[in-house]
Amino acid sequence: MPVPRSLFSRDRPADHDLTLRSGAWPADLTGELILSAPHPDTFDGPHPFFGEGMTYRLSLEAGRHGAPDGSFAWRQARIDSPSARLRAKRPDVFASTMIGVQSPFGATNSANTAPLPWGDRLFMTWDVGRPVEIDPLTMGFVGEVGHRSGWHEFDVVPQPVLPLVMSTAHPVIDPDRDVMWTVNTWWGQLHVVRWDGEGPIRSWPIRGATIPQSVHSITQTRDWLIVGDCAFKVEPQVLTGGERTEPANHDGPLYLIRKDDLEATPPGREVGCDVFRVAPEINHYYAIYDDTDGIRVLFEHTENADIAMTQGPGDLDALGRPCDPALRGLYGFPMSPDRTTLLELDPVSGAVTGHAELRDPTLLWTRQLNAMDWSTEGMSRPTSHHMVNQGWRPEAITQRMLAVYRDRVDRSLWPAEETPPLVMTASMPDLTVASVHELALDDFPTSPIFVPRDSGDASPGTSRYAGSDPGGHDGYVVVPIMNDDGFRVEVFDAADVGKGPLATLAKPGMTVPFVLHSAWMPAVARADDRPRLRFADELDRLDELPADLAAVAIEVATDLADGVPLP
Ligand SMILES: [Fe+2]
Numbered sequence: 001m002p003v004p005r006s007l008f009s010r011d012r013p014a015d016h017d018l019t020l021r022s023g024a025w026p027a028d029l030t031g032e033l034i035l036s037a038p039h040p041d042t043f044d045g046p047h048p049f050f051g052e053g054m055t056y057r058l059s060l061e062a063g064r065h066g067a068p069d070g071s072f073a074w075r076q077a078r079i080d081s082p083s084a085r086l087r088a089k090r091p092d093v094f095a096s097t098m099i100g101v102q103s104p105f106g107a108t109n110s111a112n113t114a115p116l117p118w119g120d121r122l123f124m125t126w127d128v129g130r131p132v133e134i135d136p137l138t139m140g141f142v143g144e145v146g147h148r149s150g151w152h153e154f155d156v157v158p159q160p161v162l163p164l165v166m167s168t169a170h171p172v173i174d175p176d177r178d179v180m181w182t183v184n185t186w187w188g189q190l191h192v193v194r195w196d197g198e199g200p201i202r203s204w205p206i207r208g209a210t211i212p213q214s215v216h217s218i219t220q221t222r223d224w225l226i227v228g229d230c231a232f233k234v235e236p237q238v239l240t241g242g243e244r245t246e247p248a249n250h251d252g253p254l255y256l257i258r259k260d261d262l263e264a265t266p267p268g269r270e271v272g273c274d275v276f277r278v279a280p281e282i283n284h285y286y287a288i289y290d291d292t293d294g295i296r297v298l299f300e301h302t303e304n305a306d307i308a309m310t311q312g313p314g315d316l317d318a319l320g321r322p323c324d325p326a327l328r329g330l331y332g333f334p335m336s337p338d339r340t341t342l343l344e345l346d347p348v349s350g351a352v353t354g355h356a357e358l359r360d361p362t363l364l365w366t367r368q369l370n371a372m373d374w375s376t377e378g379m380s381r382p383t384s385h386h387m388v389n390q391g392w393r394p395e396a397i398t399q400r401m402l403a404v405y406r407d408r409v410d411r412s413l414w415p416a417e418e419t420p421p422l423v424m425t426a427s428m429p430d431l432t433v434a435s436v437h438e439l440a441l442d443d444f445p446t447s448p449i450f451v452p453r454d455s456g457d458a459s460p461g462t463s464r465y466a467g468s469d470p471g472g473h474d475g476y477v478v479v480p481i482m483n484d485d486g487f488r489v490e491v492f493d494a495a496d497v498g499k500g501p502l503a504t505l506a507k508p509g510m511t512v513p514f515v516l517h518s519a520w521m522p523a524v525a526r527a528d529d530r531p532r533l534r535f536a537d538e539l540d541r542l543d544e545l546p547a548d549l550a551a552v553a554i555e556v557a558t559d560l561a562d563g564v565p566l567p
Helices: 082-089 236-240 259-263 376-380 399-404 547-562
Strands: 016-023 032-038 053-059 071-078 095-097 100-103 114-118 121-125 132-134 141-144 172-174 179-186 189-195 202-210 218-220 224-228 252-258 274-278 282-287 295-301 306-310 339-345 352-358 367-371 384-389 422-427 433-438 449-452 475-482 488-493 503-506 518-521
Touching (some): 032 114, 032 121, 082 141, 114 518, 172 218, 179 218, 189 224, 202 252, 224 259, 224 282, 252 259, 274 339, 274 352, 422 475
Antiparallel strands (some): 016 071, 032 053, 114 121, 121 132, 132 141, 172 179, 179 189, 189 202, 295 339, 339 352, 449 475, 475 488, 488 503
């Protein structure tokens, strides 16, 4: 049973101090690993992805944040957002559904999916809510992005206090403009959103741009934003507890929007786009920022995977065995091998040109997440794309999924036996396998980060997040690894992960439940003082609530203003 059963443990997360179990910790490995996750006490809902947001943070330097000399601080906190505070005061009025957690206040903003650093600031995101800023040091709530009146609210349910905003878990920070670009879809219409770091958002509807499913990522080059339809499919009957009947769309539209066109158009007015179609299905994609020689985008396709479907009582796995109740809620792993492509999109001719493809059914299954050099220099000229793969895992595929995808899955590609998880590097832009490290069959690697060897002040003339030799090859790949025998963090040389870990941190008996994306920050400090949206600024619809709940909303606004800790 290779998938750790501790993945969905509802044990309360705790702070820990990790120590070096093997190897030598590199002296020039610095900064902090940040992880986003749904809080495990909300794993009892229909999908673990909808749990309340929390943050884990590991200092990559010993002796920080109260850890003893020689120990590395693992710290965690639930995000004390208005959503979390309202729920803590009145848990009885909140209910988990297949589209998140609903209440008379409106829809919970879980902010549990991805950390998004913006210089010294830190935002936590998810697909169905505004990005949430937290204090990088305390991990406490600081504010949401843009007053709700600027966003199109998906008002299928009453939402007097907590708006339901369809957005994306992967906005981007524009290094030239120093702004956040994200999206707001409304009844399928795509709107692009720009936020300058303070005040209201600005948004533009994109002419002819509809989103059949959802938007999980956007990406950018210097001049263009790229938004694709992503493979998280919600069929109407699923909202009321019905079964999925259709697979995620095999292909979908991809829109290219010129940043200059947005900025030349008053907000609210339509902006045009160029339309492409991309297959197979996508969730994560990353453009090369320098578009001097064309618009090139790396797509991590999620072919025949279904993260919207979870396993539950009565399910049988891909080999016909009863699914383990301990894995209830596990999302559908890929039924086909990984496919990663580098495509060039030409807005003049409309052509899509394939530059490279990485696919190896004997080796590459269940790509989890990636580690890249996110500095401006690294995104402009990437050299390495590091990934973790969890291996072929028939116990994480249900017969219900196979029935829905029956016409699309080639079972002859399935390995005869489970395959080991991998830490691997593909070289850019040719996507050849540069280096591979095999983990143990019962390991579950997750959310790696790339850390440049020396960054910021150590490399004069480069941007804050860049090392002296940017691109992703000069530095470290840091990989958290779940295992029922104990959580550990392994550090690899980014130039050759195949050499195996240079160092391993662990603490006996410590396990960590399911987490989502990660990010690296060179340092964490208290959030700066600047004008921010307050929850109290959004309480103009309290008359739609019963008096007792309106009073609770006012209490939460007061608690936030006074810094009262979440119980
Ligand atoms: Fe994601």
